[in-house]
Amino acid sequence: MKLERLKQLQPYLWTLPGALTEHRAEVLLYGTAGLLKTMDDKVLEQIANVARLPGLVGAAITMPDAHWGYGFPIGGVAAFDAEQGGVISAGGVGFDISCGIRCLRSNMRVEEAAPHFAKLADTLYKAIPAGVGEEGHIKMNHPQLDQVLRGGAQWAVGQGYGSAADLEYVEEQGCAASAVPENVSELAKSRQRGEMGTLGSGNHYLEVQVVDCVLDADAADAFGLFEGQLIISIHCGSRGLGHQIGTDYLVMLAKAASRLGIALPDRELACAPIKSPEGQRYIGAMNAAINCALANRQILTHLTREACNSVYPDIRLETLFDVSHNTCKKETHEIGNEQRQLYVHRKGATRALGPGHPMLPERYRAAGQPVIIGGSMGTGSYILAGNAGNPAFASASHGAGRAMSRNQALKQWDGHTLIHELAQQGILIRSRSLRGVAEEAPAAYKDVDQVAEATELAGLARRVAFLRPKVCIKG
């Protein structure tokens, strides 16, 4: 991205100069000059398009890990007011609705676990269905799926996958209330029949990590983290059902926008007024997909526990937190001196509630919400804590963000070599797709340290702990 097109407002905050009108709101980009320079110009173009959507409140915002997406940039945040003609956009949520990370903390230290990492890797690889063409162990008919779509992780716990204690540490206690399974197509449900409890592919992973260093002792204590501790992170979403809802509604909302006279600067921003029948239908279907994702991660948590217990009989895995980063959520935010109900789109951005927020579980209320920045399989990830007064509708970065396209990565690396090199560094990779491994090469991602540092210095969230990968199951 050409920095000369931007105006720097603060050390970690930039804007796009130009007159603000009722048809063009402010654009804010968080990050360092270095991070912004690595971003494609399309990021700026896309977020400027978001700033032209009706009913936007405040600014259209990008996070420090932003990169070129479709419609919204990945790392894009935008809030809309239904009472002011605000819209809901399928492009602002993405295809993998409620993609997110379930983070589990263990009672085990790396020294105890390390001698059995190879066995753990093989056991997890066998237990966790991952990759293109892989089905899960659970087969469901449509009425059963409707229960999943209504109940989310609460349904999964009711079926014996995990415990009620998990739910306290899942957003919305594991169930999005406004789900309408009837708004989900038969094809979407058919795609999901064999996909509950599957990881998927692409950038999805299950990673065994170790807490390499604690950066905020008080928050780490609240989160139950200590140096040398084994952690497991599961990154996946709503699988085929969410993908199909995304595709079903993309065309439907694009046509609705045209019919309703909404001038879309990019068709990918397909949207409808929140209060319109089309908008309401999408919201019902999207929340059903959120429940599908929450149930999926709950089942994977259960499968992970079973696998880990077979290798380490004394290990205990508790849910640290489960947070989605492809959503639109109805939330209350203070705008001026007024409390307003807004629909906050976060596409490749994590909610980051600050200390004292009533939606946080008691244990984390003083520290703020755990925020997870998932890095590449060769570098590491961060756990952060939400800040009071977060200036971006309580949002923060979600990952390292790609620095290189998949095609470029494929030209530079091959899966076999990469797996060998990572093993030399003490990182065990298990994957059915060598191509997938090559595309996910660590150097194809931005420097996660820079993203986490910029996230903290911009006031979005503060770093609590750095996690180093030990075992990675890739889709």
Add this chain to the structure above:
Amino acid sequence: MPFSYFEHDADMGVIGYGETMEQAFEAAAQAVFAIMTNLDGVHSRDEITIEFEEADPEFALVIWINLILGKARESGMVFNDFQLRRNESQWRARIKGEKWHDALERGIEVKGATFTMLSVRQEKGIWVAQCVVDV
């Protein structure tokens, strides 16, 4: 049928070429499934048919790709042979492939076709159908 790819930061751009619009769509479908596996290893054992209605060619490309991806996942299959016919806004296709099995090379899953860089056009007499797909 020839196909190629173009760059996108997080996802992938697919391009299908053909003497007719339908052939370009078929080639774009080949490009999509070639992301998921090596198509040379797929046998055209089973056939399914699909139909849809769409007058706008660009919307039709997105619907086409998303429909075959949906059918593939629904049936647990990977496709390698596409025959698409169009009668004004009515589209009808015969698609062949087989169920996933251990001998098939695993690439990466394609979630859906997007409107990004979406274009269906004629260039020097050749039909070009392209879009970014989410992976």
